[in-house]
Amino acid sequence: MNLRRSTAVALLSLTPAMSAVAVEPVIAGSVPPDPERLARGEYLTRVSGCHDCHTPGYSQSAGQVPHDAWLTGDTTAWEGPWGTTFASNLRLTLLRFNDEQWLDYARSLRTAPPMPWFNLAAMSDHDLLSILTFVQWLGPKGEPAPPALAPGDTWIGPTIQFTHRSPD
Template sequence: MKPIRLLPLAATALLLMQSACRVDGEAPAAPPAATASPDAARELVARGEYLVRTTGCNDCHTVGYAEQQGEVDTSQWLTGSPLGYKGPWGTTYAPNLRLKLVDMDEAQWLDYSAALRTRPIMPDFSLRAMSQADRRAIFHFIKSLGPGGAPAPAYLPPGQDPPPPYFELVVPAAASAAIGTP
């Protein structure tokens, strides 16, 4: 199987993706008080579901979500993907968030999500920009799903060819030089 080549958008995409690779310290926010009532807990989970649905989490973290126009049973949401994203950074995979959060408590998630720095193509800057209340709602929604699925494939460093399926970002030399990429 030949990789899909995304030449026309390469420079723009790489600029966006490089911003996800920065590492700088951001103080994590303090965790909010626990939810007081069952109604408030249901509202929090519903808000988290809304955010996951509308902010694109499922686009990468749920197999077939985009292809099925979002018509994937919630029981399959956020279980990761075997689709690789190959570029100058290596090959990354959208992890299974349900397994990632299984051993985290709310305070750990709030600290983790406030300081998250990943490799492309994850727009970690979007998660960090969310309010603590929104990140808290996402946490409670993911936890409400329970563990499910299997771990996604592990990151592959540059120079290693991933097994299909994968997208490949090919950066022309001129675009690479213009954005300061080797």
């Protein structure tokens, strides 16, 4: 067998193995993201207040929460005229999005308080994608948030109450 034919046979024998690898799913946190995008995402989740609601104990401990607990949601209820809402587990929620889906979702999101959806919608694509990269890089952890409750339904657990104040 000549060298050219040997090389072709060797390459063809690798093709099934290489194609099998190409279709394997990517697990969040398993592929190193762009370091700049990752750092920007971490920075944005800190300074834009994501952790204040989505990381248990973050505000109470002046941000001194282990990284493995970051953005896992919280069971502290936010109660007001809209009913009762909970900070979602972003590490589970954001796993379902690719870049395009996340941008569409972030731009069309309309939630009950206290989530400032309008701030999220105002972010640049670069900033939104940086947040997505960082949260997906953290990987899945924790449980989904409790479902929202209708006005008048009560939550047995820690609750932050908002009152409606009419403009003077």
